Amino acid sequence: MPDDGYIFSFCPACGRRVRSAKADNPFRCPACGFTIYRNVAAAVCAIVVRKQKLLAAVRKHDPAAGMLDLPGGFVDPGESAEQALARELKEELGLEISDCRYFATCPNEYPCRGLVYRTLDLAFTCTVKGTDNIACADDVVDIRWIDLGRMDPAWFGLESIRYFVTRFAAMMAGK
Numbered sequence: 343m344p345d346d347g348y349i350f351s352f353c354p355a356c357g358r359r360v361r362s363a364k365a366d367n368p369f370r371c372p373a374c375g376f377t378i379y380r381n382v383a384a385a386v387c388a389i390v391v392r393k394q395k396l397l398a399a400v401r402k403h404d405p406a407a408g409m410l411d412l413p414g415g416f417v418d419p420g421e422s423a424e425q426a427l428a429r430e431l432k433e434e435l436g437l438e439i440s441d442c443r444y445f446a447t448c449p450n451e452y453p454c455r456g457l458v459y460r461t462l463d464l465a466f467t468c469t470v471k472g473t474d475n476i477a478c479a480d481d482v483v484d485i486r487w488i489d490l491g492r493m494d495p496a497w498f499g500l501e502s503i504r505y506f507v508t509r510f511a512a513m514m515a516g517k
């Protein structure tokens with residue numbers, strides 16, 4: 343379903359045809375009163391630096407397939423952000439996180455298979471072990487170590503990630 347501004351064509355509870363505008367939050371079915379809040383989805387990403395270079399993942403899938411990303415993903419129900427980050431780095435790169443510190447957050451919109459997920463992206467700086475033996479899997483096809491001094495944020499495919507890397511590079515440069 344394209345993001346045409348309507349989320350539901352039918353009420354998920356009673357099946358009545360409805361017109362649910364994107365701005366309607368919560369969605370409330372006029373027929374049965376079923377109500378659903380469109381909360382944001384939480385997503386996490388890792389800022390990993392080794393010898394002044396930033397670890398970037400090459401995205402396998404759209405949106406922004408082939409472009410750079412920070413490793414990470416959606417937080418599963420019941421997980422903390424730190425647990426989600428540890429799981430995603432293990433799944434995508436085979437890496438173990440040994441430290442995890444809050445850096446910044448940024449709202450984002452993430453189109454996936456016809457739906458647009460509104461997210462709150464949470465960035466953490468991390469220390470990892472074994473960066474010589476990174477094994478790309480899942481939705482990562484390759485990695486790059488990016489020289490922070492020569493980095494162009496436009497290499498990164500998602501707006502929130504461009505914000506994080508821009509801010510982090512500025513911080514590292516003492517700006």
Ligand SMILES: [Zn+2]
Binds near residue numbers: 358373
């Ligand atoms: Zn209903």
